[in-house]
Amino acid sequence: MKIGIISDTHGHVNFATQGVRALREQDVEQVIHCGDIGSTTIIELFDGLSTHFVFGNVDWDQDGLKDEIAACGQTCHDEMGTASWAGREIAFLHSHDRNRYLETIQSQKYDLVCYGHTHKAEKHRDGKTLVLNPGALYRTSVRSVAVVDLETMEAEHIEV
Numbered sequence: 271m272k273i274g275i276i277s278d279t280h281g282h283v284n285f286a287t288q289g290v291r292a293l294r295e296q297d298v299e300q301v302i303h304c305g306d307i308g309s310t311t312i313i314e315l316f317d318g319l320s321t322h323f324v325f326g327n328v329d330w331d332q333d334g335l336k337d338e339i340a341a342c343g344q345t346c347h348d349e350m351g352t353a354s355w356a357g358r359e360i361a362f363l364h365s366h367d368r369n370r371y372l373e374t375i376q377s378q379k380y381d382l383v384c385y386g387h388t389h390k391a392e393k394h395r396d397g398k399t400l401v402l403n404p405g406a407l408y409r410t411s412v413r414s415v416a417v418v419d420l421e422t423m424e425a426e427h428i429e430v
Contacts, residue, residue: 271356274298274319275416277364277386278406280328281308283315285407288430289415290315296417296428300355304386304404305329305364310338317342324351326364326386350374356420358382365403375399382418391416391427400425 274293279286293301301319305326313323313335321344325332332348339346350363350370358381365371365385375383375396382400391405391414402425405414418425 271300271420272296272298273355273360273418273420274301275304275362275384275402275404275418276301276407277304277384277404278306278326278389278408278410279303279308279312280306280406280408281312282408283309283311285413285430286312286315288413289407290319292415292428292430293319293417298417300353302351302353302360302362302384304362304384305366306386306406306408307335308408310334313338313342313344316344321345322347322351322353322362324363325349327366352380358420358423360384375401381423382420384416393425393427 301321303323305324306328353360360382361380362384365387389406389410392403404416407413413430414427
């Protein structure tokens with residue numbers, strides 16, 4: 271099973287459209303948006319993709335975002351989400367709450383922890399946990415998303 275990870279769209283429809291297109295081309299089965307959605311107009315771009323959203327530090331209109339996420343048939347996890355797919359335990363958050371981010375990784379409960387906020391594509395291992403930032407689609411010199419194969423736990427950053 272392949273999943274897509276995207277973050278830091280900041281309401282920029284053009285860049286977000288490019289990121290979503292890249293994920294569609296990878297035939298991902300689930301998508302995680304790691305926060306800083308930025309605008310309700312971003313959510314409809316994920317139509318047809320089972321997408322899980324968390325809020326970041328610029329998601330001020332959380333009620334409006336929640337309503338749009340629900341209206342589009344997607345899932346909102348507030349500040350942090352978890353999922354169990356393909357026998358893997360996954361957590362996702364924005365990471366602006368540094369303590370929560372570190373506690374999530376250090377708990378070693380998860381096979382994969384996805385995060386945003388830094389606007390830098392990154393992946394590393396911490397014990398059994400693969401820690402992954404897909405990069406950003408706004409305020410970055412290189413726009414990127416990520417795909418993870420949950421069977422092999424291989425992660426790839428894709429420039430858009």
